[in-house]
Amino acid sequence: MTRLFLLRYSVKRKIAEIALLALGVTFEYLSRSCAALKKEIDGWEEGRVFALSVLPDGPAISLKKEGGAIRYLGRGLKQPNLTFYFKNIDSALMVFVGMMGAHTASVQHRTIVHGDIGTAMEALRAMNVVQTYLMPGFVLKSTFKRPPKLSIGELLLKAWVMLRLVPGLIAAASR
Amino acid sequence: MSNDLFEFFCPVKVISGLQALANLPHEMDQLGAHRALIVTDKGVVGAGLIKHVEAAFEGAGCEIGRIFDETPPDSSNVVVNQVAALYRESKCDCIVAVGGGSCIDTAKGVNIVITEETDDLMKFRGAERLKKQMRPMFVVPTTAGTGSEVTLVAVISNVQAGVKMAFTSDRLYPNVAILDPRMTLTMPPKITAATGMDALTHACEAYYCLQKNPISDSLAITAIKLTLANLATCVENGSNERARLSMAEASLIAGMAFSNSMVGIVHAIAHATGGVCHVPHGIANAILLPFGMEYNLGKSAGVIAELAPYFCGRDIPGSDEDRARAVIQAVRDLGAKLNKLSGMPLRLRDAGVPEDKLADIAKVAVNDGATVYNPEEVTFDEALGVLRRAY
Ligand SMILES: NC(=O)c1ccc[n+]([C@@H]2O[C@H](COP(=O)([O-])OP(=O)(O)OC[C@H]3O[C@@H](n4cnc5c(N)ncnc54)[C@H](O)[C@@H]3O)[C@@H](O)[C@H]2O)c1
Numbered sequence: 001m002t003r004l005f006l007l008r009y010s011v012k013r014k015i016a017e018i019a020l021l022a023l024g025v026t027f028e029y030l031s032r033s034c035a036a037l038k039k040e041i042d043g044w045e046e047g048r049v050f051a052l053s054v055l056p057d058g059p060a061i062s063l064k065k066e067g068g069a070i071r072y073l074g075r076g077l078k079q080p081n082l083t084f085y086f087k088n089i090d091s092a093l094m095v096f097v098g099m100m101g102a103h104t105a106s107v108q109h110r111t112i113v114h115g116d117i118g119t120a121m122e123a124l125r126a127m128n129v130v131q132t133y134l135m136p137g138f139v140l141k142s143t144f145k146r147p148p149k150l151s152i153g154e155l156l157l158k159a160w161v162m163l164r165l166v167p168g169l170i171a172a173a174s175r
Numbered sequence: 176m177s178n179d180l181f182e183f184f185c186p187v188k189v190i191s192g193l194q195a196l197a198n199l200p201h202e203m204d205q206l207g208a209h210r211a212l213i214v215t216d217k218g219v220v221g222a223g224l225i226k227h228v229e230a231a232f233e234g235a236g237c238e239i240g241r242i243f244d245e246t247p248p249d250s251s252n253v254v255v256n257q258v259a260a261l262y263r264e265s266k267c268d269c270i271v272a273v274g275g276g277s278c279i280d281t282a283k284g285v286n287i288v289i290t291e292e293t294d295d296l297m298k299f300r301g302a303e304r305l306k307k308q309m310r311p312m313f314v315v316p317t318t319a320g321t322g323s324e325v326t327l328v329a330v331i332s333n334v335q336a337g338v339k340m341a342f343t344s345d346r347l348y349p350n351v352a353i354l355d356p357r358m359t360l361t362m363p364p365k366i367t368a369a370t371g372m373d374a375l376t377h378a379c380e381a382y383y384c385l386q387k388n389p390i391s392d393s394l395a396i397t398a399i400k401l402t403l404a405n406l407a408t409c410v411e412n413g414s415n416e417r418a419r420l421s422m423a424e425a426s427l428i429a430g431m432a433f434s435n436s437m438v439g440i441v442h443a444i445a446h447a448t449g450g451v452c453h454v455p456h457g458i459a460n461a462i463l464l465p466f467g468m469e470y471n472l473g474k475s476a477g478v479i480a481e482l483a484p485y486f487c488g489r490d491i492p493g494s495d496e497d498r499a500r501a502v503i504q505a506v507r508d509l510g511a512k513l514n515k516l517s518g519m520p521l522r523l524r525d526a527g528v529p530e531d532k533l534a535d536i537a538k539v540a541v542n543d544g545a546t547v548y549n550p551e552e553v554t555f556d557e558a559l560g561v562l563r564r565a566y
């Protein structure tokens with residue numbers, strides 16, 4: 001895994017871009033089809049925009065609560081109320097490839113939050129739900145404080161999420 | 176290896192001991208400051224403590240530009256803006272906080288407003304957003320608990336938006352912390368007990384929560400030893416200067432530890448209990464600490480067990496869980512002793528928390544940043560469970 005860090009910056013950046021895109025489109029999809037995520041975002045005010053970004057200058061994505069669900073706004077920072085920053089591309093990759101959980105990245109000072117901490121906690125919980133559907137079980141076991149147990153229905157949804165990921169990415173790449 | 180990556184930072188000069196306060200003007204001069212704005216509160220003034228500060232300026236080349244003594248228990252953006260206006264009006268060039276965590280956090284907020292030339296603190300919420308060099312800031316703590324004199328944190332409520340704004344930044348560390356035994360002598364027994372338990376909670380949570388590192392560990396252990404040796408004495412015999420100074424040092428050292436390792440579920444629920452029911456921070460921590468430690472036994476029994484020699488006076492035989500439980504029992508015994516000596520409550524019901532507010536508190540607690548650092552996951556149901564047990 002540590003060979004990952006030997007890659008050139010441009011390659012690492014590409015991987016981070018794709019991982020963020022995957023997170024964005026999956027978040028959007030699950031916000032309409034996954035009960036656990038719906039419950040998490042239910043209390044969010046309409047219009048809330050949050051973003052993930054890698055310092056110093058991206059890549060980044062922005063997401064918005066709109067019509068009761070989450071909309072992927074595309075790349076870049078679109079006037080977010082809340083932004084999670086990775087301090088560098090290596091730290092971002094550790095989380096994106098499943099070497100490290102999001103909470104561990106915070107604990108190790110690899111990320112910082114700009115904005116309200118309560119809002120950040122809500123976003124973190126929601127992102128954990130999304131990660132549950134994007135990452136294989138063995139990764140979740142090593143990166144979550146308490147690995148989630150999925151029901152049959154949820155496992156089927158996870159399979160469906162995986163299947164539609166590539167076409168979803170292609171469609172979203174232009175947004 | 177304790178963790179894959181850790182950071183440790185504490186740029187605060189510490190001056191501790193007999194007549195330490197007399198050094199304040201010299202320290203100001205060292206930083207090119209000569210006219211101080213004092214931020215304090217009515218309780219501190221009423222206890223006669225500002226007289227000591229004024230005496231320190233006699234014959235010194237520095238002066239007090241203004242004294243603001245209306246700091247409320249929880250600092251707000253309104254107060255911070257008001258104090259910043261006084262600072263400018265009185266042409267001060269540094270800030271001296273004389274008080275407990277409320278005065279210190281207010282002073283930190285004032286420093287942000289002045290340095291960033293803003294009246295809108297909302298823009299700076301979150302981590303590492305303050306980039307400018309702050310005005311010189313000096314802290315003379317009059318409680319021994321928050322450790323805010325050596326932390327990078329300030330919490331200030333926004334009255335209009337009805338939210339608590341948290342700021343963390345390496346720029347928020349004060350320049351100098353002065354511990355003078357005279358300054359905590361007047362603290363009433365119950366406040367002494369509660370603030371001391373805040374310090375113990377910082378040390379314990381710093382020791383077993385996820386951002387622990389070898390440096391914060393050693394500080395946490397020292398703070399635990401000092402607290403266990405001196406807190407009850409301070410509550411019983413408030414005029415014992417030696418014990419008072421040791422507690423002030425315990426609080427500062429615990430502050431250094433937790434500023435670099437953060438805190439966990441106990442603080443998450445204590446912050447929420449303070450927010451929803453206005454229970455003083457130290458009291459909430461004192462009540463919740465044993466329950467929070469128990470909650471983490473599954474993941475952290477081994478780490479908590481390492482504290483047994485300090486809490487129990489000797490290492491005790493048995494499994495990690497047995498030893499960790501002995502530590503928790505020692506925390507309970509200390510609480511019971513302080514309760515007897517000062518009336519410090521040990522149950523939420525005795526701290527004025529209505530039972531029907533527990534769910535509201537749990538809801539706020541799961542959104543507290545401290546839960547990230549807690550070893551065990553914290554869900555709403557589980558936070559509510561801890562609250563019920565502590566009720
Ligand atoms: N920034 C941080 O790192 C940090 C950490 C923990 C807590 N806090 C904050 O600190 C605040 C609590 O601070 P605190 O526990 O020190 O209490 P406090 O500052 O609110 O003081 C409590 C009371 O004690 C009185 N008092 C203080 N010193 C006295 C003395 N020597 N003699 C007589 N009376 C005295 C005060 O007038 C006040 O009425 C909370 O707002 C909490 O959020 C901040």
Ligand SMILES: [Fe+2]
Binds near residue numbers: 321377442460
């Ligand atoms: Fe505290």
